[in-house]
Amino acid sequence: MSTGQVIKRAKYxxxxxxxxxxxxxxxxxxxxxxxxxxxxxxxxxxxxxxxIQSHKNTKEGSNKPPWLNLIHSQGHSYIFExxxxxxxxxxxxxxxxALGKSGxxxxxxxxxxxxxxxxxxxxxxxxxxxxxxxxxxxxxKELVIAGKLTESExxxxxxxxxxxxxxxxxxxxxxxxxSMIFDTKPTSDGRTNQVTFNLTPEIKYQIxxxxxxxxxxxxxxxxxKMTEKDFWTKYFRAEYLHRTKNAVAAAxxxxxxxxxxxxxxxxxxxxxxxxxxxxxxxxxxxxxxDQGDDYTHLPDHGIFRDGGKEISEAQYQLYKRTFLQDxxxxxxxxxxxxxxxxxxxxxRTVAEALARTRQESDGDIEQERLNRISxxxxxxxxxxxxxxxxxPLCIKDPREYFDSQQANAVKTLDxxxxxxxxxxxxxxxxxxxxxxRVSISNLKAMGSRDPLVSPEIALTILNGLTKNIxxxxxxxxxxxxxxxxxILPSTTKEQLLDHWTSSQELLRxxxxxxxxxxxxLHTKVNRLKDAISQIYSKLEEIKVxxxxxxxxxxxxxxxxxxxxxxxxxxxxxxxxxxxTARGQKSNGYV
Amino acid sequence: xxxxxxxxxxDDVSLLVVLLDTNPFFWSTFSLQFSEFLSxxxxxxxxxxxxxxxxxxxxxxxxxxxxxYIYDSSSDSNPGSEFGNMPRLYSNLLQKLEEFVARDExxxxxxxxxxxxxxxxxxxxxxxxxxxxxxFRSGPLHPQPRILCIQGSxxxxxxxxxxxxxxxxxxxxxxxxxxxxxxxxxxxxxxxASYITGGIYYRPPQLDGLFQYxxxxxxxxxxxxxxxxxxxxxxxxxxxxxxxxxxxxxxGYVCSVCLSxxxxxxxxxxxxxxxxGQAQLDVASEASRKRMASDTKWCSGSNDKIGTxxxxxxxxxxxxxxxxxxxxxxxx
Numbered sequence: 001m002s003t004g005q006v007i008k009r010a011k012y013x014x015x016x017x018x019x020x021x022x023x024x025x026x027x028x029x030x031x032x033x034x035x036x037x038x039x040x041x042x043x044x045x046x047x048x049x050x051x052i053q054s055h056k057n058t059k060e061g062s063n064k065p066p067w068l069n070l071i072h073s074q075g076h077s078y079i080f081e082x083x084x085x086x087x088x089x090x091x092x093x094x095x096x097x098a099l100g101k102s103g104x105x106x107x108x109x110x111x112x113x114x115x116x117x118x119x120x121x122x123x124x125x126x127x128x129x130x131x132x133x134x135x136x137x138x139x140x141k142e143l144v145i146a147g148k149l150t151e152s153e154x155x156x157x158x159x160x161x162x163x164x165x166x167x168x169x170x171x172x173x174x175x176x177x178x179s180m181i182f183d184t185k186p187t188s189d190g191r192t193n194q195v196t197f198n199l200t201p202e203i204k205y206q207i208x209x210x211x212x213x214x215x216x217x218x219x220x221x222x223x224x225k226m227t228e229k230d231f232w233t234k235y236f237r238a239e240y241l242h243r244t245k246n247a248v249a250a251a252x253x254x255x256x257x258x259x260x261x262x263x264x265x266x267x268x269x270x271x272x273x274x275x276x277x278x279x280x281x282x283x284x285x286x287x288x289x290d291q292g293d294d295y296t297h298l299p300d301h302g303i304f305r306d307g308g309k310e311i312s313e314a315q316y317q318l319y320k321r322t323f324l325q326d327x328x329x330x331x332x333x334x335x336x337x338x339x340x341x342x343x344x345x346x347x348r349t350v351a352e353a354l355a356r357t358r359q360e361s362d363g364d365i366e367q368e369r370l371n372r373i374s375x376x377x378x379x380x381x382x383x384x385x386x387x388x389x390x391x392p393l394c395i396k397d398p399r400e401y402f403d404s405q406q407a408n409a410v411k412t413l414d415x416x417x418x419x420x421x422x423x424x425x426x427x428x429x430x431x432x433x434x435x436x437r438v439s440i441s442n443l444k445a446m447g448s449r450d451p452l453v454s455p456e457i458a459l460t461i462l463n464g465l466t467k468n469i470x471x472x473x474x475x476x477x478x479x480x481x482x483x484x485x486x487i488l489p490s491t492t493k494e495q496l497l498d499h500w501t502s503s504q505e506l507l508r509x510x511x512x513x514x515x516x517x518x519x520x521l522h523t524k525v526n527r528l529k530d531a532i533s534q535i536y537s538k539l540e541e542i543k544v545x546x547x548x549x550x551x552x553x554x555x556x557x558x559x560x561x562x563x564x565x566x567x568x569x570x571x572x573x574x575x576x577x578x579x580t581a582r583g584q585k586s587n588g589y590v
Numbered sequence: 591x592x593x594x595x596x597x598x599x600x601d602d603v604s605l606l607v608v609l610l611d612t613n614p615f616f617w618s619t620f621s622l623q624f625s626e627f628l629s630x631x632x633x634x635x636x637x638x639x640x641x642x643x644x645x646x647x648x649x650x651x652x653x654x655x656x657x658x659y660i661y662d663s664s665s666d667s668n669p670g671s672e673f674g675n676m677p678r679l680y681s682n683l684l685q686k687l688e689e690f691v692a693r694d695e696x697x698x699x700x701x702x703x704x705x706x707x708x709x710x711x712x713x714x715x716x717x718x719x720x721x722x723x724x725x726f727r728s729g730p731l732h733p734q735p736r737i738l739c740i741q742g743s744x745x746x747x748x749x750x751x752x753x754x755x756x757x758x759x760x761x762x763x764x765x766x767x768x769x770x771x772x773x774x775x776x777x778x779x780x781x782x783a784s785y786i787t788g789g790i791y792y793r794p795p796q797l798d799g800l801f802q803y804x805x806x807x808x809x810x811x812x813x814x815x816x817x818x819x820x821x822x823x824x825x826x827x828x829x830x831x832x833x834x835x836x837x838x839x840x841x842g843y844v845c846s847v848c849l850s851x852x853x854x855x856x857x858x859x860x861x862x863x864x865x866x867g868q869a870q871l872d873v874a875s876e877a878s879r880k881r882m883a884s885d886t887k888w889c890s891g892s893n894d895k896i897g898t899x900x901x902x903x904x905x906x907x908x909x910x911x912x913x914x915x916x917x918x919x920x921x922x
Contacts (some may be wrong), residue, residue, distance in 0.1 A: 010770040072846050099623070105769070115594065150778070167597065170626075194724060225830075338805065429615075429698055429699070430695075431613050431618065432614035432617075432618040433614045433691060433695040433698075435614070435618045435624075435695075436614040436617055436618070436624055436691055437616070437688065437691055437692075439623060439625040439689050440624070440625070440628070440684055440687055440691065441688070442625045443625040443628050443629060443684060444676075444681070444684050447675045448623075448629035448633060448676070449626075452629060452630065452633050452801050453630075453798070453799045453800075453801050453802050456801045457796065457799040458796055458803070459798070460799075461796055461803060461806070462800040462802070462806065464795070465797070465803075465806060465807070465821065468821055468892035469819050469820070469821055469822075586630055
């Protein structure tokens, strides 16, 4: 599979309805060929990928057979039916890569990719990342295309890049419509007494979400008791009655038609929900006492739309809905957001899906309420102390740590240290302190010398400082930000930087593949070792070929890089020796 | 200029905290007499006070068994007035210094014999930072603080962690640590301290003109430094001390859990107690189980327990890259 072609048994179909011609599909880097099993058939195909505009395929789990649809740039399409979905996936990926390659020649498309089962989306993401970041592309070209690292190894260290892009791709979800469906305006033709309501699947969904009672009724009545059309007619009739503010008429209608009454009465489900919400209000707050503050029912208050001036009678109160209630409900549903993600075409499925999301456990409400009350009325002073069980985060017994440090300190000081001048403590402390005291009292008695610093010394010091500072300026550039790199010719600089990034990358991979536990790691380490030695020799070349006046600077820069590579190579050799030694021993035993 | 409680602190008013090395073992073997050294430093302190009348200096003595504040110009009402044959500043400071040396000697005697101490730089750095924190909290207006270490005795590697902590807290509170190192070899601690906090590190080559160096290099306030070209250290020794033997190393083993540095592989981290097990326990081969801890790698976790490993890394405080360090290259 690592080779640049895929051969699968497939049926070629000119259209979806076509029964298909059985044969063999062969895909290479540039084109795909179809050879029918029946050599006399004229359904032979040979199409280059650059003519293919895009591709589609059926999803696993859907009830369709595994189809791959390659769409020609001139409009017609080639449909292949595979024997299984795995076959389809292999081909689909291959096509994805091939299309990506033919689409953009400059693109660095991995060749060894087919070994890994990558989705097209991920491939595209990688290609996009490479195209956006030329440095990354360069590194990719140098390491992956040259076979020093595999594609997956290269990307494994850049998961962050891939993830970041993934999150950016997340599509914005469509929320719940903000417009009030209560405002669905009927249209009347003016001549007859008819009004027409326009109903779309979206509005149906909105109605279900906003009015659980209607939703419930729909589930109960349709299609057992009435047709969907009847249902909606009834519903809008009820709505119309509300709209015309005809509470008396509504009551009368409701008395006649019990199904209609469902729509006209206050939504019981809503009410229970409201009760539930009230329970979540701070239990120490007396809601009933606050009810007196509600003045919207008083004359000259409330909202005009509700027709506040209308004198209402208690028996019709049931059939009245206020604008505020509608508004609140709308707000609550909009905030909840769109909870289901189904096709809105069939109201029945929408209703059922919605019912599923509504199911929630009620639990022991009273107990919960009591708990909440006790939580809210907590008075800190009267509570027993919270004795949370916890294990103290104890890194280690600190005393033990410092004791060991002290012992170490003494020991180290006794040892003679390399590059560290130690105080010769031949002098006993009495004498040492004595001389210090003498110095202080001397100074006290004599005062400081006059002049403190002789003019000649001061002058030499100033000259020295000036020379020192100006020489660092020459050597290190005008400021510390400027590095030696800037004085090198740009090609050398570029080369050095490139080698630096690739050697960093290689070393990171190299060290992270120890200890070698699998054959895979073993081959990887070998591959990396070869790459490292290549870079090493390239660095050597740069050092040699540098201009003589810059050679010292270059070698200064190259030195630490070579050191790092050396460490890796040394480790490799040592490890190899250990391995062979162990290998011999085990051979001896067996 | 305003006086009294509402002092007008311009941006060139300094609070200079001077850490004075008073290690008797160093001074008794050093070529420069301590009295000479003191007279240079005292003259320098005096000139700092003369540069701006709001300038403030605090002197902390760094002994080998204790540290102490020996001078604070804010509590000295009239440092300029003569007392005997010298200014009041001198006499006050010397008086306190004498008392300090006596106390330090007693403490050393009371302590373990044979425990040879290097100067407690970590202690005096901490005291300086505490003093500066108090100034920071005194109100929105305060002089610009900086620390000047005048150090001669070599680094005590056993103080590595404490000193690095002090350095990092100075960096956090943007207090530069200037270092004037008069010892014979460069001090890695002070080089790092100045490098990290953006201070100046300088080792004067000619000690009979110490005052000249101090007043030329270290007397400039933080504001004026922007306009001056002061000596830059050419190289900084970034090496760390290992936690186990306090040796200065440049390649070592780092605990993957707490980043403690060791000069040799350990079975268990002595700082955090993590056991460096083999993360790949499921690998059955005997050989791989016997493998040295140095071979284990960074593990994000294995099947049943959190994998801990110890890795060989460059331990320079600015680098920490897995073997291979390009400090000074590419702006690292």
